[in-house]
Every structure is written in structure tokens, then in C-alpha cells.
Amino acid sequence: MSDRLADEDHHDEAPGVSRRGFLSATAAGGVAAGVLPSVLAGPAGAAPAGAPGPHSSTLSVTVNGRRHQVTIDNRTSLLDLLRERLALPGTKKGCDQGACGACTVLVNGRRVNACLTLAVRCQGVEVTTIEGLAAGGELHALQQAFIEQDAFQCGYCTPGQIMSGVGCIREGHTGSREEIREWMSGNICRCGCYVKIVNAVQQAARKQGS
Amino acid sequence: MMRPAAGTPVSRVDGRLKVTGQAAYAAEHDAHDAVRGAVHGVIVTSTVGKGRITAIDTRAATALPGVLAVISHANAPKLPYRPFRRVTDPPRGEHLRVFQDDRVRFFGQPVAVAVAETLEAAQHAASLVKVTYAAERPATGLDAPAGSPNEPENYQRGDVDQALRQARTRIEQTYRLQREHHNPMEPHATIARWDGDRLTVWDKTQVVLNTRAALASVFGIAEDAVRVVSPFVGGAFGSALRAWPHVTIAALAARQVRRPVKVVLTREQLYTGTGFRPVTEYKLTLGADERGRLTAAVHDIRAETSAYEDYRESLLTQGQMVYTTPNVRQTYRSIPLDINTPTWMRGPGAATAAYAIECAMDELAHETGIDPIELRLRNEPERDPGTGAPFSTRRLRECLRTGARTVGWDDRAPEPRSTRDGDWLLGMGMAVATYHTARAPAQALARLHADGTATVQSATSDMGPGTYTSMTQVAADALGLPVSRVRFQLGDSAMPPAPPHGGSMTMASVGSAVADTCDKLRRQAVRLAIADPGSPLHGASAGDVVVQNGRLSLRDDPGRGETYQQLLARTGRPRLEARGGYTPGEETERYSTHAYGAVFAQVAVDERLGLVRVRRVLGVYDAGRIINPKLAHSQAIGGLVGGIGMALLEHTVTDPRDGRVVNANLADYLVPTNADVPDVNAVYLDGEDREAGPLGVKGLGEVVIVGVAPAIANAVFHATGRRVRDLPITLEALL
Numbered sequence: 001m002s003d004r005l006a007d008e009d010h011h012d013e014a015p016g017v018s019r020r021g022f023l024s025a026t027a028a029g030g031v032a033a034g035v036l037p038s039v040l041a042g043p044a045g046a047a048p049a050g051a052p053g054p055h056s057s058t059l060s061v062t063v064n065g066r067r068h069q070v071t072i073d074n075r076t077s078l079l080d081l082l083r084e085r086l087a088l089p090g091t092k093k094g095c096d097q098g099a100c101g102a103c104t105v106l107v108n109g110r111r112v113n114a115c116l117t118l119a120v121r122c123q124g125v126e127v128t129t130i131e132g133l134a135a136g137g138e139l140h141a142l143q144q145a146f147i148e149q150d151a152f153q154c155g156y157c158t159p160g161q162i163m164s165g166v167g168c169i170r171e172g173h174t175g176s177r178e179e180i181r182e183w184m185s186g187n188i189c190r191c192g193c194y195v196k197i198v199n200a201v202q203q204a205a206r207k208q209g210s
Numbered sequence: 211m212m213r214p215a216a217g218t219p220v221s222r223v224d225g226r227l228k229v230t231g232q233a234a235y236a237a238e239h240d241a242h243d244a245v246r247g248a249v250h251g252v253i254v255t256s257t258v259g260k261g262r263i264t265a266i267d268t269r270a271a272t273a274l275p276g277v278l279a280v281i282s283h284a285n286a287p288k289l290p291y292r293p294f295r296r297v298t299d300p301p302r303g304e305h306l307r308v309f310q311d312d313r314v315r316f317f318g319q320p321v322a323v324a325v326a327e328t329l330e331a332a333q334h335a336a337s338l339v340k341v342t343y344a345a346e347r348p349a350t351g352l353d354a355p356a357g358s359p360n361e362p363e364n365y366q367r368g369d370v371d372q373a374l375r376q377a378r379t380r381i382e383q384t385y386r387l388q389r390e391h392h393n394p395m396e397p398h399a400t401i402a403r404w405d406g407d408r409l410t411v412w413d414k415t416q417v418v419l420n421t422r423a424a425l426a427s428v429f430g431i432a433e434d435a436v437r438v439v440s441p442f443v444g445g446a447f448g449s450a451l452r453a454w455p456h457v458t459i460a461a462l463a464a465r466q467v468r469r470p471v472k473v474v475l476t477r478e479q480l481y482t483g484t485g486f487r488p489v490t491e492y493k494l495t496l497g498a499d500e501r502g503r504l505t506a507a508v509h510d511i512r513a514e515t516s517a518y519e520d521y522r523e524s525l526l527t528q529g530q531m532v533y534t535t536p537n538v539r540q541t542y543r544s545i546p547l548d549i550n551t552p553t554w555m556r557g558p559g560a561a562t563a564a565y566a567i568e569c570a571m572d573e574l575a576h577e578t579g580i581d582p583i584e585l586r587l588r589n590e591p592e593r594d595p596g597t598g599a600p601f602s603t604r605r606l607r608e609c610l611r612t613g614a615r616t617v618g619w620d621d622r623a624p625e626p627r628s629t630r631d632g633d634w635l636l637g638m639g640m641a642v643a644t645y646h647t648a649r650a651p652a653q654a655l656a657r658l659h660a661d662g663t664a665t666v667q668s669a670t671s672d673m674g675p676g677t678y679t680s681m682t683q684v685a686a687d688a689l690g691l692p693v694s695r696v697r698f699q700l701g702d703s704a705m706p707p708a709p710p711h712g713g714s715m716t717m718a719s720v721g722s723a724v725a726d727t728c729d730k731l732r733r734q735a736v737r738l739a740i741a742d743p744g745s746p747l748h749g750a751s752a753g754d755v756v757v758q759n760g761r762l763s764l765r766d767d768p769g770r771g772e773t774y775q776q777l778l779a780r781t782g783r784p785r786l787e788a789r790g791g792y793t794p795g796e797e798t799e800r801y802s803t804h805a806y807g808a809v810f811a812q813v814a815v816d817e818r819l820g821l822v823r824v825r826r827v828l829g830v831y832d833a834g835r836i837i838n839p840k841l842a843h844s845q846a847i848g849g850l851v852g853g854i855g856m857a858l859l860e861h862t863v864t865d866p867r868d869g870r871v872v873n874a875n876l877a878d879y880l881v882p883t884n885a886d887v888p889d890v891n892a893v894y895l896d897g898e899d900r901e902a903g904p905l906g907v908k909g910l911g912e913v914v915i916v917g918v919a920p921a922i923a924n925a926v927f928h929a930t931g932r933r934v935r936d937l938p939i940t941l942e943a944l945l
Contacts, residue, residue, distance in 0.1 A: 090231015153674030155228030156444025192851025
């Protein structure tokens, strides 16, 4: 289904500019930024192709290793881009106000709240969502740990918890249960699985450390 | 022998879907291709707490590119709204009717919906709808109702007044609980699509059949013209037991714009667009004799409801059955206010009543100098003191003793404010939990396929406890199949009917229906084999045939047999199919059946800052048989965490001037986070309740939040010597 939407997105491109041609033209300059590019690409600069209106921009963003070129309403959050445009609803909308962490994704390897991130700021960045975490069908160690530890119930906060947990492990904040609790407290689990979320993060951190 | 799946810690069968982001929740079915081309509806809500709409100006909104419609009472069609009342609806009153008149009944009431091609356009359009009101001051507090109190619910046994006069010790206190919101992580959402006169909705609901009935009534169409699909529910805790106004709004908007419409409530809108645990004031008078035995109890309860519906919950049950009390009087009044209607929230009634009763028991223990656990043991009844019926099982004593042993209760210095850890005052408290075991009729359908796998379905739900998994275990055992070869399906109104996924009755009701259905299917296969001359089992007695790991064989001659696949292939059948069900029998009348628990809490209170930190919570439960200990443990610690929130954090604050919820977000409405939850654990007593129903289960989901708040409050008293009777216990109360 992501194929379908990616294909639809091609229609946003100007006639005569192929997806392949576009990718090769922008591959060199598009990925130099940190978490978020400090200099925002404006609609014109970001749009070698397409015909965005006064309130829209063309954006090139890599999600789970796949380049997307989309013309978006400037008001679109990264979260809504993922859920409503790129057919990647694994990233959840819990509060849309940066208070619950359900929308946590990795942007250039670091965890961010996708609901507080305007999509237009993501020009050239690499986004990893829950859908992109398993490599070739094999679950990431933390995904596996979540299943084994039963670190979820309803499952709605789970993608955000896992993406946040991946960040937490990468940041090295897994020295103790207390440290994990502190650094995982941006992600609310209303089913109350915190004890097991800590178990799962610990398990995956150990596995990756070994 | 194949080991039964029930009773083993099977990992969630839907775990992989949930950890990979593939589980489709209500607002996501358009991305998963179940429905294509959905446009977005964004609701506009009232900004006054009571009054009338005098004008709605939609010109700026409709002028925006991409906006398809703005629908309000000014242009909405009159909807039939056939009268209907499901078991989860309040006993009296009328559903809020969407866009049918100019009246505003509460702050945050839906007054319009903007529908647009994109979410951004719909949000912008909604912000541009100008609504003018003739506002009145709403009634939002128990002491200033919107009208006369509703007819009280009363209960009486014995002579309370005389017993109180003769009591050696009396406790008379008032306990107050603030409004709490479920705040499931998944916002309520509905996608609606019309195909001619047929309506399909993808909805967040704990009861697909309620949503179906509600929509059929609202639009005046047959129930079988409505299909409701809800395979995953991102938490609900009771909030999805009714079809709230936005469900109708999505369907109405879809009909008006002739496109599928998706409506997702914002976090803020959840506070007035769904229900909540009501503000409750619980005055309790206890009388006890010289040995601490309760002689009398007077429960005088007031709770908020809306002016248009009289919501009631089971606030009186516990006061009638938890302790031997010969003389009891109860009065429960609901107070109509200009608010939206409260609803069931985890442990409804019981969690509230337990707060008052178990805190009062702690006060009585302190007053009489009797150990709090010993006081409970002295008041432990042999039969249900309310109905006189025998308990099916009641192992509260074991719960209390197991918990006391585990937490080291006997080492606790009984005197309040006697234990310290630096600046922290330490305390340990406990409370008892009970929850009535409800059961309701349920049906299921099971199919055995030619490849030796089975699918089983029932129109139930899985908001998190693991219905998919536990039902798969029950079905696998009844079919003689491994769990990996059984698939359980739920959340579709086209499936056989199931009761609400709430009230801790799913396992007892749907589980029993699944067991019955799969038993029938297995026996059907056995009959087919023994009647078939080509079968190695031909001519055998059905009672001698067992099915294990998908193979039918003689119990005493395991070598003689065949697999389901061989049987179906040889007899040329693509599948076998059976329908079955469960109807509660006289056991629900003959026995008093409840789940029980003992909850222990250890807290530290900063003496100078008033800060309360939970250090440990343990729940010990008698819930009958446990189908999946791994999932049951998660459910229990989740309830305990919910109880921490109830005790210390959760409080929906209303501005009395206009009825606005001032903290309608997850930054200001506090719920427990990971840092708030240290050592939380739960233990289930081994065993089953043979009188409770075919599976021997008594229900888990509700009882695990009951008793947590009073255990923490009692621990705070033990730590500080300060008795805080209003929840949540915030630091200003301890300074």
C-alpha cells in the first residue's frame, strides 16, 4: 500500500521530471542536516519539481529508507504526513500536543515527537518509523523484547514506546531501572505497562550490548 | 498428553502486529485500504456552558479551498432518533441529539462539523466557524444543581439508628472523589461510509453491537443495514462502551457529502465528547462494637450526572456485601448538572465505594487500635450479608495473609509518623478490593478448515486485556489444536453477538461461548470420523475419542486415529462449522460471586514539600481461574497503575463560571508516567471458581483498580498522621 501512495505522489511532480532523476539530483545535498535542518528550505528552494501553491511546499524526505517527494500543505505535521499522506499509521496520534509520546519517531537517528514537527522542516531528513524498524521481516531486538515481556496491552502507545526505547538505548540511558524510567517518561502508557516496558528496554539493551 | 493452552503464559497472538505498527485502529482503516477516499471532519464545540445558539456564520469556513461542507443545526436534516437504550446507557434520559436544535447543554458540546478534503483544511475551517450564543451560567457543582436531584436509590437492612446509638466506636466522615477521565491513548475516532442505505463504520468501540444499534436508531434504519468494524481498540477503560455524538456526526457528515468521512476527536474534545468517572461525595458512618465488629453503616452518596441523562453506577454493592454488617442504610442521589454525561470507568462504582469504605475502615482500625488486617478478618462474612446467598468462592483471607507476608506487614510500626528515611516519612497501608462477577449471554462461530487450522469468531472486543490471545487458548484446548493453528476474530458486528467488552465479563461470557462452540465443533468432527467407514476410528464410541494436536485418536489406543486434515480431505469437506453460545444459568442467582483482592501500598512523603512518592504497590487477587498468567499480570499491574493515578494525580478541573474543563490535555491532566511507577506487582491465588461459570473465571479487569486509592491514602496517613479524605491527594493537602 505504500507503493500505491508513493505512486500517487509521483503525480505531484512536474511532467518530465522522473522520480529517478529527481533522486539523483538531490541525493548529494539533501541529507546533510542534524536532527532538523536549522536553515529551513522554503517552498521554492525545496521544490525543484511540482507546483506548490502559496500555502504548500514540495518536500523530499526519506522514510524508512525510501525517498518520498510530496507536495504538502505547509500546516502539515510530520505525524499527519506519515499517517494521512504516506499511509504509515504505525506512528500514533495520542494528544497532538507533544505530551504523550505516542508519535515518537527517529529523525536522523534521534527521537522526536512527530506531532510537534512541521513536515516542511523535514526537507532532506531521514525518518524511521515503527514500520521501518524490523529488518527484512526480522523484528528489532526491542520489538521482540516487547512481545516477550508483554510490555503493552492495547498497543496504541507501543510504536512510540519502542521508537523512544531505541533512542533511549542509543543514548546510553539504560544504566539502571531508575534511569530507564526517567528517560522513558516522555511516553505515556495508559494501560500501565511501565514495569514491563522497563523490562523490555533492559532486555534489548543487554542484548545489543553483548 | 498435550498440555492445555489455558493457564499457560502464551505471548499475545497479536503482538507482532502491535509492535510493528500493523494493527489498524479506528482512524487508520483508510491507510490500510479497508476504506478509500475518506475526507476529514473536524468538530466545532460550544464555548459556553449553557444557553442557545443565536447565529452560526460559516461563510469564511466554506470559502476555504477543499472545504466540502459545514454542518450544524442550521442545515442538518432532522434525524429520526428512534428511542433506544442499551445496557450501557443510563437508565433514564435521552441521548444527546446531534445538531437537532439550538440548545447548548454543556461546554464542549458539538455544535458543527467542518468537512474538507484534507485534515489541515478541515481544522482551519472548523476554527473559522463563528458561533454566537445567548449564554447562561451553567450549574457545575453538586451543591448548585441544574434541577432537583433525581430519585434516590435506597437500600436498608436492620435498624441502623439503634445500632449506631449502641455502637462502641463511631466513624463519621465524608470522602470526595474528583472527576476522572479515561484518557485512553487512542483518541476516539470513527470513519463512516454509506453505500446507498447501508452504513459501514470503522469505530473505536468496546461494543460493536452498541454502535450498530445506536446508528440504526439515530438514522431510523434496520440494524442489519449497519456494519461496525473495530478490530483494535487503543485503550478505553469504559470510555468506548457507548456510541458518543461524534459517531453520529461522522455518519451524518458522510451522508451529507456523499464521501466516507473520518472524524477523530482531539485530546481536548475527549473530555466533553466522551464520558468520565463522576465527581462523588460519599458520606459514611460506621458503628462498631468493642471488638471492632461492624454493627451499622450508613452510606449517603451524591454523584454528578448530566441534566439530560441520569447516569448511575453500582455504588451500593460493596457496602452491602463486603463486611458482616447487620444494619445498613444506603442512599445514592445523582445530581443533574450542565455537564456531559458521566460513564463507566474502570471499576465503576466499586473503585469509588472502596475508597470511602476502606479509608473509613482504616480510620476505625486507628480509632480502636486494632490492626487494619485483623479488623477486616474480624468482619469477614461467611455468607453474602446482603442476599444471604453462599459465596461461590471468597478467599479474601488468603489474599490478606499472602499480601501481608509478602510486604512484611508484621514489621510495620503501627503508630503513624513513626518511620523515616531521611526527609521522607514512610508509610504502609492496605485496602480490600471486590468486584461483582458479571456474566451475559454470548455466541460464537467456529470453523475447522481443510488445512487443519481453525477460525473462531465473536463480536467482542480487545481493548488491551488480550481477548485475541485468551480466546485462542480456550478455543485451542476445546478443539485439540495448538494455539498456532487457531485464529480468533472479533470486532465486527457481522459476527455472532457478544456482550459489552467491559464489566470484567468477557472471559466468563465470551470465553464460555467459545468453549461451547469449539466443543461442538470437535464433537462434530469425532462423529464424522466414527461414522465414516474409511476412518481408522470407524465404529468407535465418541466418548473414547480424544483430539490432541489436531489428531483424533482412541484414548486407550493412540495409534489408531487420523488428523483433522485427513478426515476432511477424505470426506471431501472444505470445512466443518459449528455455532454455540453461553447463557448464564441459575448459578448467578444461587451464589454470590465476586472477585477479591488485597492491595498493599508503601509510600514516602517528603515532610517539608508534601510530595508523595509511591515506592511499592502489591495486589493479591482471588479472581478464579487465570487463562493467561502473563497477560493477567499485565492487566493487574495496569489497574494498580491506574489506581496510583486516581490516588495522587487525576483530577478533571472545571471552571465554575462557564463549565469549561481547564485541564483538558495530557500536560495538565496528570496520569502516571514511567517515573511515577516503581515496584508494582500482582499475584493471583491459584484455583478456580466452579460455580462462577463453565470456565471457572471471576473476571480481572475491574477489581485490579479497586482498593488502590484507599491503600495509598491509608499509607499516606500511616506515613504522616494526616488523613486526606479528598482525592487526589496532592501536596498542598499535606503541607
